[in-house]
Amino acid sequence: MRRSLALLLIVCAVYGVVIYNLKYRVAHLESKLSATQRQVIAEKESIHILRAEISYVTRPDQIGKMASKYLQLSPIAVKQIYDVASIMPNMPYTVASNSRNRNLASNGVIALPVTMDLAAIGNDDVTQSPVAYDVQ
Numbered sequence: 001m002r003r004s005l006a007l008l009l010i011v012c013a014v015y016g017v018v019i020y021n022l023k024y025r026v027a028h029l030e031s032k033l034s035a036t037q038r039q040v041i042a043e044k045e046s047i048h049i050l051r052a053e054i055s056y057v058t059r060p061d062q063i064g065k066m067a068s069k070y071l072q073l074s075p076i077a078v079k080q081i082y083d084v085a086s087i088m089p090n091m092p093y094t095v096a097s098n099s100r101n102r103n104l105a106s107n108g109v110i111a112l113p114v115t116m117d118l119a120a121i122g123n124d125d126v127t128q129s130p131v132a133y134d135v136q
Contacts, residue, residue: 056062
């Protein structure tokens with residue numbers, strides 16, 4: 001009977017220590033969980049504020065104010081319009097004709113899409129895929 005009582009006391013002491021450690025470990029994890037939840041709430045609030053700021057900044061009148069302040073744009077002058085062939089004179093170009101261009105031409109819009117002849121350029125890494133330039 002003494003052995004069983006001693007064994008029972010040892011088992012109870014071990015369980016006590018294990019439950020004690022488990023209690024404080026759970027308390028520590030709960031404090032970390034509450035801190036993480038507070039961080040999540042703070043991040044959600046900051047995201048909400050940033051979305052409000054973005055919606056304010058991306059309003060058309062606000063974009064217009066910023067464009068006039070920072071970009072200093074001016075209307076396009078006639079001397080700024082160039083033909084693609086004059087920009088890259090050594091590249092062979094052909095004018096593509098399709099139904100879209102015919103429809104645009106019938107409506108009074110001149111659209112000349114220009115495509116490069118890749119066979120005349122050569123076969124290197126840059127020109128592996130077809131390239132098409134639309135000049136309008």
